[in-house]
Amino acid sequence: MVNLTGVELTGVPAAVETVLAEFFQATTPALESIYPTAAEAGSALADFVMTGGKRVRPLFVYAGRQCAGELDDDPDGVKITVSETLRACAAIELIQACALVHDDILDRSDTRRGRPTVHRRFETLHAQRGWDADSGHYGDSAAILIGDLALAWADDLFHGVAPLPADRQTPPPRPVPFAASAVWSQMRTEVLGGQFLDITNEVAGDESLTAAYRVMEYKTAAYTVARPLELGATLGGAEPALCRELHGIGIDLGVAFQLRDDLLGVFGDPAETGKPSGDDLIAGKRTALLAVALEHADAAQSDLLRDCVGTRLTEAELTTAREVLAATGAVSEIEQQIDARRDAGLARIAALDVTDRARADLTALAHRITSRNR
Numbered sequence: 001m002v003n004l005t006g007v008e009l010t011g012v013p014a015a016v017e018t019v020l021a022e023f024f025q026a027t028t029p030a031l032e033s034i035y036p037t038a039a040e041a042g043s044a045l046a047d048f049v050m051t052g053g054k055r056v057r058p059l060f061v062y063a064g065r066q067c068a069g070e071l072d073d074d075p076d077g078v079k080i081t082v083s084e085t086l087r088a089c090a091a092i093e094l095i096q097a098c099a100l101v102h103d104d105i106l107d108r109s110d111t112r113r114g115r116p117t118v119h120r121r122f123e124t125l126h127a128q129r130g131w132d133a134d135s136g137h138y139g140d141s142a143a144i145l146i147g148d149l150a151l152a153w154a155d156d157l158f159h160g161v162a163p164l165p166a167d168r169q170t171p172p173p174r175p176v177p178f179a180a181s182a183v184w185s186q187m188r189t190e191v192l193g194g195q196f197l198d199i200t201n202e203v204a205g206d207e208s209l210t211a212a213y214r215v216m217e218y219k220t221a222a223y224t225v226a227r228p229l230e231l232g233a234t235l236g237g238a239e240p241a242l243c244r245e246l247h248g249i250g251i252d253l254g255v256a257f258q259l260r261d262d263l264l265g266v267f268g269d270p271a272e273t274g275k276p277s278g279d280d281l282i283a284g285k286r287t288a289l290l291a292v293a294l295e296h297a298d299a300a301q302s303d304l305l306r307d308c309v310g311t312r313l314t315e316a317e318l319t320t321a322r323e324v325l326a327a328t329g330a331v332s333e334i335e336q337q338i339d340a341r342r343d344a345g346l347a348r349i350a351a352l353d354v355t356d357r358a359r360a361d362l363t364a365l366a367h368r369i370t371s372r373n374r
Contacts, residue, residue: 058089068236094154194219221254284310
């Protein structure tokens with residue numbers, strides 16, 4: 001067991017991976033006792049979680065906890081300890097795994113982080129083994145269940161309970177404070193509600209900037225930054241006023257994060273993003289980038305962009321779409337919105353009544369997520 005006492009923010013990703021690795025090791029017997037093929041589901045989930053990912057959400061949980069006051073690892077103390085905080089940080093990565101595995105099915109994506117998506121992995125497995133019925137349907141079905149498993153295990157890990165055999169059960173840890181459980185519950189609801197709104201906007205063809213922002217706020221901003229910050233602060237027993245302010249900061253930074261993602265979804269380098277270039281257009285995403293472009297486009301430009309949404313594009317067609325997005329001024333406007341949201345968040349961080357270390361770490365995170373290339 002890694003010594004988690006006094007973990008610096010930069011050490012959080014590695015510490016979280018240690019917690020996750022130990023959790024997956026502990027849960028393996030539960031699936032193996034069902035049947036070997038059931039254990040393959042757990043192995044695929046562990047492989048997905050442990051190979052890649054920016055660990056952004058755990059960083060914000062930990063940063064929020066730092067804003068609540070100094071951390072210690074005294075199990076008899078009133079405040080949540082470093083170890084308990086890192087358990088929550090790891091649990092949120094399992095919610096992220098659920099969201100990504102399901103998102104890849106919804107978007108019909110072939111790759112994630114430069115590797116086959118979970119549903120494509122099981123589609124290939126089905127074909128290789130010569131099983132009956134449709135390989136694609138099996139792959140989708142397996143991935144849905146694996147995403148569900150990730151969501152269930154996220155709750156288990158957050159509350160300190162693992163599905164262990166009876167002879168390996170240990171006394172339960174201290175219960176998570178009710179206020180933190182309430183934030184955790186609200187976060188899960190928001191990300192699923194935002195995801196549902198996202199797919200509904202796609203099929204309804206809602207091109208409004210209002211709809212795009214609503215998805216950003218709930219599918220990404222609240223879940224990626226605002227709720228993790230609030231969760232960490234709540235775990236540390238912070239006053240409600242500080243929790244509310246951190247949530248507001250998180251919305252600003254989370255929207256900036258998603259706006260950057262919108263640009264990377266069209267202009268990003270696949271070698272950096274791990275996804276095919278232009279994936280958001282191909283998937284039919286009604287992003288803020290597209291909404292702004294359509295607001296400023298002429299008739300010919302609008303027709304071209306609408307023809308690109310939700311269709312497979314050649315490299316030449318993608319290049320043309322990019323040129324139109326730039327020509328309408330949408331790219332520069334989105335960059336301005338990113339800067340405005342980031343600067344608003346930074347100003348609020350500067351005004352927080354927290355330690356210098358907590359402020360510096362949160363400031364660094366704000367710059368990191370709004371100036372990334374993947």
